[in-house]
Amino acid sequence: MLKPIRLSELRQLPGQKTQEVRFRQFFAGFESLTPVEGSLRVSHRGHFVEVRAQARTIVTLTCHRCLQQFNHRLELDVEEIILIREPNSGPPPLELELKEEEDLLESLPPNGELDVEDLMRQYLHLEMPTQLPCRPDCPGIVVESAAPAGDPRWAPLAALLKEIS
Ligand SMILES: [Zn+2]
Numbered sequence: 001m002l003k004p005i006r007l008s009e010l011r012q013l014p015g016q017k018t019q020e021v022r023f024r025q026f027f028a029g030f031e032s033l034t035p036v037e038g039s040l041r042v043s044h045r046g047h048f049v050e051v052r053a054q055a056r057t058i059v060t061l062t063c064h065r066c067l068q069q070f071n072h073r074l075e076l077d078v079e080e081i082i083l084i085r086e087p088n089s090g091p092p093p094l095e096l097e098l099k100e101e102e103d104l105l106e107s108l109p110p111n112g113e114l115d116v117e118d119l120m121r122q123y124l125h126l127e128m129p130t131q132l133p134c135r136p137d138c139p140g141i142v143v144e145s146a147a148p149a150g151d152p153r154w155a156p157l158a159a160l161l162k163e164i165s
Pocket of ligand 1: 063064065066067068134135138139140
């Protein structure tokens, strides 16, 4: 379980005002075959917080072509800016306006805390691929008519079909 990081404590850290946590754990609400292993670095930059998250794990996906389950190595490397400001305090400070809009979706009050457990869970969900084939040449669900009986070249396919059904 990752502990939330208080902005007030982060602000008081010497030097780079940076806290780094390493973890190896399962995340509630995110299914993975192996524990998620990685690190999270949070830096206080005055008007905003800089987050850098790196993690890897193995997840089970369902192939969108043949509908078989397969294991997939998930790796993420995310950088995010979270604004520090009171809620409803108007537009972001000038110096941040150059950054891309989508980077600024989140904000935290100055006395707030960053729920890094929840943040990691969000990153993991965002990284989950949709519509990934089990292998690049996955033929998909092979229909019976594509496998003429008696042709030995189709034997492996027929066996595979049997396995699926
Ligand atoms: Zn497949």
